[in-house]
Amino acid sequence: MRFDQPRGLRQSMSWLHTWSGLVLGWFLFAIFVTGTLSFFRNEITFWMQPELHRADKSRVDLDRALQVLAREAPHATQWSMTFPSSRNPTLGLSWQIPAGGESRATAGEAPREGGRDRANAPRERKPAGEGAENGAGARAERGGERGNPAFRESAKNLPGAHGEDLRQRADGQAADSARGSAVSRAAQAESAQQQQIAQAAHSQAQGGSGHGRDARVVLDPATGERLQGRTTAGGNFLYRFHFELYGMDRLWGRWIIGIATMFMFIALISGVIVHRNIFKDFFTFRPARGKRSWIDAHAATSVLSLPFHIVITFSGLLLFGPMMIPTAMQGAYGDNPTAYMQAMRARNLGQTSSPSGERAPLTDLKPLYDAARLAWPERGVGSLTITHPGDRGAIVEFRQPMMGGSLAAGRSTAQTLKFDGATGERLDPAPLAPPTLVQSISNVLIMLHRGFFASPVPRWLLFLAGVGGSLMIATGMVMWRVARQKKQEKTGRTPFGHRLVEISNVAGIAGLLVATAAYFWANRLIPADLPGRADWEIRVFFIAWAAMLVHALLRRHKAAWVEQLACAGFLTAALPFVNAFTGGLPLPASIALGQGLLAGFDLCALFMGIGFFYAAWKVCRHVPRVRREVPEASAADHPADADGLEDGLRVLPVEPLAPAATHLQPEANA
Amino acid sequence: MNLGADLLVFTLVLAGFAAMCTSMDRHAKQLFRQSPPPTVRRLRALAGAVALLLALAPAIDAYGLSVGIAVWFGFLAIASTLLCLLLAYRPQALQLVFSIAATGALFAALLDG
Known part of the structure; x- marks a missing residue:
């Protein structure tokens, strides 16, 4: 586009769309792919621990589980149990042991903590909500990954949506046993200030009780046998990568992703403006027509899932909101982020119990468990928490699986049942303040982004829409290159910028697919008892990716595409076989046993692998279209051609869908 | 869980x-050789x-x-992605898909109550 000439809105928007999409496109593709996989991160982590695949979830041996808890953690302040669910068939046990055995302090400690934060961590003042996400949130999350029972407690302390949401994750994820993962190790390397925040938030989350230890055990639900899952970075690596990258300060990673998300949002909006005939071209895809086909494919993948793209991008920004625009929070709470957290906590926190100091045996849990199961015949019982076991003041709390439900009210509808641990008496749940309208909207958007649903169908829909979004970005990137093909042929040379985009396209799109598949291979091929194996999984991911970049540099454009797509196809389609031969539950068995999440992973890998193969085959067989002899005048009519996209969408002739054979023939009048 | 819905x-x-x-x-021409009269097309759009x-x-009832x-x-x-691919590669099958979908909808409505 020439800036020294007058230009229309659509032309300007087209320029904006092209460049805002191109500049961070590979980032966005990686974010979309890893984010899409993150909808199933529990399932992915479970797949990556083949030792757990044969757990029998047909019944739950509650007594055995309690015996294990009593043996392993007789002095714990809290025991937690995560019951098998459709997303994880194991029984997770975890507990929390206080450092000095002192009781949990009250929330009154928190302001002091806040004061310390303020004095020591100038950076924390600004991103207070970030502190919540990044500090307590991230910490609590990591705790959750290790099955820290303090997690639920700390989650309650988090502001608004996050607290609600993290509490959900506690239940959805407590069974997720990516403990001590490289991800959390990476987090340990973060800056001192971040550490400060995390620590403060952590101790605050625990009510100031200090450095409680926590541990976690995974049992076979039916037999009570202890299962030893391998250490793995799991789905959590992909999940964390999609919003804070890897190997850098988390805050930096989040800022980079936040900026990329902003670009995405700009590209989406400008894309809608550029697209002249959204409704007329709604169902239009014209294959085998060169640039025309790429434009159609890009437009179709964008328009058909547009609501998803907009919501996922906007809610992604919303999640970064407190970090990127802390103004509103600062306006209301000044320089004291803790005050914000306190206010939010007051909304979300039920009261906590304190031990009486008097010993009393725990009541028989069987009837309570049966009562809970009877009360929730459809959703079932998600988890059980026993606070102060063995004390007269013990509390037994059952909770539904935390997976959304009706979000119309703006909060999860997961219910709890509370009992007195000594007498078995039913206790009334603490009333929670109803969420405000703003909170409700924020909760809904964030839960949609994170895909917490009671039923797998919405999650699959999100997954498919995410695949559509990834295709949208990929086709857009390829289109930029295809749109410049003609000019390149005319001049007979490839400018440096074009070659750069070619290489980045191959390495960023096909290369990422190879790296992701290699990551799953690494999970199975690295010895299960190798120290630091989770780090190695991640290293393999990046090594494979870097290798693909080198490959793309060395090979010709088309050859690079074919080889990398074929490689991705092979690596991905072979995953079910790798699974079967490295101790996992083979696909036929997982189908027969109704292990839907394993079968889902394997089938998905198989289909996607075949899809990559097909793409490789298509690229390999691709012969550039016989170019019609275009009269010189016609080319001069479209000076904007070099900008590619606007030409495609703007000067879109309403071509009749002629039978494929005729349009390839030279024009009769030419 | 909500399979009927x-x-x-x-x-x-x-x-x-x-x-x-x-x-x-555009698609009417592609399917029937010639475009039906505007009233018919408007009725179809309305029905759709x-x-x-x-x-x-x-959907709201179930979720x-x-x-x-x-x-x-x-x-x-x-659904729109499916139809988009269908129109590109197998346009003749559109009527069949429509019949199956319509029957399926009736069937599911009966099942779902």
């Missing part, structure tokens, strides 16, 4: 979009839109307001 939403949306396809000039809106009801709308959009995306 899911099926109903999907088939309704698919049938609705298929009807809309046949109401569009009604089917799409109708599908919102079982609640906010998730229901999200689920509805999800099925819209899948």
